[in-house]
Amino acid sequence: MEAGATPASGNVAAADTTVLDAELQAFLDWMTHERRLSPNTVAGRRRDLEGFIHWCGETRIGALSKIDLHAVRAYAARLRRLGRDARTIERHLSSLRAWFRYAVEQRGMANNPALEVQAPKPPQRLPKTLARDQLMPFLDGPWADTPADQRDRAMVELFYSSGLRLAELIGLDLPDLSSDLGEVRVTGKGSRTRILPVGAQARAALQSWLMLRSQWASAREPAVFVGQRGARIGRSTVAQRLHHHALRLGLDARLHPHRLRHSFATHLLEESADLRAVQELLGHANLATTQIYTHVDFKRLAQVYDQAHPRAKRTRKPTSGPPN
Incomplete structure (x- = not known):
């Protein structure tokens, strides 16, 4: 199960994410054919965003119009509670910003709800080198x-x-x-x-x-x-x-x-x-x-x-x- 995914609990039914799945596929196709981004970049965005969509289903969010600033903050907080480090959370937020920016420009989304959500600052780590x-x-x-x-x-x-x-x-x-x-x-x-x-x-x-x-x-x-x-x-x-x-x-x-x-x-x-x-x-x-x-x-x-x-x-x- 992906980083942001949470198992269903009790009798709360998960939302149908078919619409979100289709919107994501349109975004991935646009990155591949219009932006001509590398397969590795597209695959990375897919992994991050599929995890977010899974979380949307468990929290009963089934459309782009239902995703707001509070939802994105809640997802970032969920990643933090699961022990994901600052760099991983920022990567997920970067994927969300990119998807919502595309949705605003190409799919009629009202605004980009991920713009104001910040990941915790990561500790600066120096790369390991060989002497x-x-x-x-x-x-x-x-x-x-x-x-x-x-x-x-x-x-x-x-x-x-x-x-x-x-x-x-x-x-x-x-x-x-x-x-x-x-x-x-x-x-x-x-x-x-x-x-x-x-x-x-x-x-x-x-x-x-x-x-x-x-x-x-x-x-x-x-x-x-x-x-x-x-x-x-x-x-x-x-x-x-x-x-x-x-x-x-x-x-x-x-x-x-x-x-x-x-x-x-x-x-x-x-x-x-x-x-x-x-x-x-x-x-x-x-x-x-x-x-x-x-x-x-x-x-x-x-x-x-x-x-x-x-x-x-x-x-x-x-x-x-x-x-x-």
Whole structure:
């Protein structure tokens, strides 16, 4: 049962949510065909909103016109009582705002009742990264010459070289790679496309994989990364393979794609202190997201500031003698 769902109690009959179900499907179709949002985004909205509709049925709400500010607040409060964290509640509210905004613009809903409902503020959590002395031995292998190992090595190197999200890596097609493998074109959140540089080690790993890829993939398969059956690799397979290699190579940390992305951003920002450049590479729409995402040691930033800012350098006071 979804987060907001509550079982029926007593003899209170649940409302018929057929109308709400139809309205939701219209919204999902609009996101898919008109907005052309990613399947992952649409699936996430579906999960959140189906949970809300289930709750509407149990609280005897059967139409959009019956959903008001108090109903949305009650649903958010229900999620809180069930122990959902602030980020999860905000995600559900974001899905509701998006659906009701569409309903106001396209379906004649009077207003958006979720606009004024706020989730509790989440505690700021810094992302977990891998230290360089942890990560470099892992990247350097050893890796076998099999198609599976060479594919996995190329994926790991590309995650760390270019800061890709998991969906971005899985979605790569052969035309997205430049002829010299020095650049890769990815489509990120909001269908935003960006061109990313590929480091020397990642280029070499990609080249090794592409030389073996035809053993698994047919000439008609566009995906860069495929499984043994020749189809585009799946999310769970990538996660399983990273975990497998982390154990095999003795990496003393839980490894997943986003941790490699975190490490990419952190290490790059520590060296460059160029927040705007890291923002562009990560594909973040807002700079604030990058600031949270990249876990930078304040002492490191303070050191860069003292060295670089023309008004930051302090003049030492003379130790003895009167001023000239």
